[in-house]
Amino acid sequence: MRSDIVDRLKREKFLQVALDFIDINPAYKVASEVADLGNVIIEVGTPLLKSEGIRGLIKLREFRNVILADTKTADAGDVEAEIVAKGRADIMTVLGAMDDSTVESAVRRAKELEILVQADLIGVKDAVERAKELYKLGVDIVGFHVGLDVQKRRGITVADLKEEIKEVGKYGIVSVAGGLTAKSVLGLLDIPISIYVVGGAITKSHEPRKVAEEIVKILSSRTIPMR
Template sequence: IRKIKSIVPDKIIVADTKTADAGDVEVEIAKLGGANIMTVLGIMDDSTIHSAVKKARELDILVQADLINVKNVYERAKELKQLGVDIIGFHVGLDVQKSRGISVADLKSEIRKVSELDLLISIAGGLNKDRILELIDLPVSIYVVGGAITRSKEPKNVSKEIVNILKGR
């Protein structure tokens, strides 16, 4: 994180820690590295999330709850809001994408419903330019694109295409 921050000091840096325990410690580590946002697993015990949020407020860093493997995303998102989480992250992991043949684009109705809670929304899992175009009208603040870029023979061009789609939003 420190290396990235030194290259682009004016950019928002997310430490995708997917914290499962010791939320306060993980926030401190992310902040020391220069991150602006850290992630905690939304499925974890409320005490872990509370610990992360409390420390994040002290250190001026945002907390994103990753909803990977959460069964009732709306109900959990309501609880996470009460715990003080800043961002709700919809995430369909690689294993689920492969085994069930779905991506985050299949969660449109859930994304729309959770967005009514007035929290920032992040999405990840199988995103590419076509799926982003499918989701562009949803109230999403953060698009996490991985494989579409890293598996491309022209990652710079793919990145530019995606950025241009989002800029045109």
């Protein structure tokens, strides 16, 4: 399963729907509307994970999609990998700004448990250099992430980081998150990105399935550019 997911991520583009709720019921409702669209990763967002824990992960495991637990691990990487495994998720996240020992701990245990590790670059000053280091440490995916607070304060989204994303995409699988919409996804199609994380544009819409369907259709028109 682990190698199958990696192989697909190297070839195909995926929509990751970020379920940043604090209650499982609306999260489950959105997931049920988008799960069957194809190439959809369901993200159990950090607020939902903190609120609902392993039970929330297991509930969303009812869908056959790839499930990402946005743990944003900052310490005890091996322990948090075990939590993710108990919830039967496929991918966990670790903060790329943390010490190498935390990343290595998460990677080591996650591999034993057949879980992928994504390093989140939120808060990292030199994204390109740190991404190279993180790939060497064994992470499967590097995620560019412009957080909500930065979006509000600086008025930027992940779509403003094209050059850094292009450079990091030469070295491994890339995910992007932060203020993405169908329109901004269009502007990122020709960059080596495997995962496009969309939250509010889908979850706050009156028609989440329609928005997700539009993005999936856009992504299906492209494969990953050759590195």
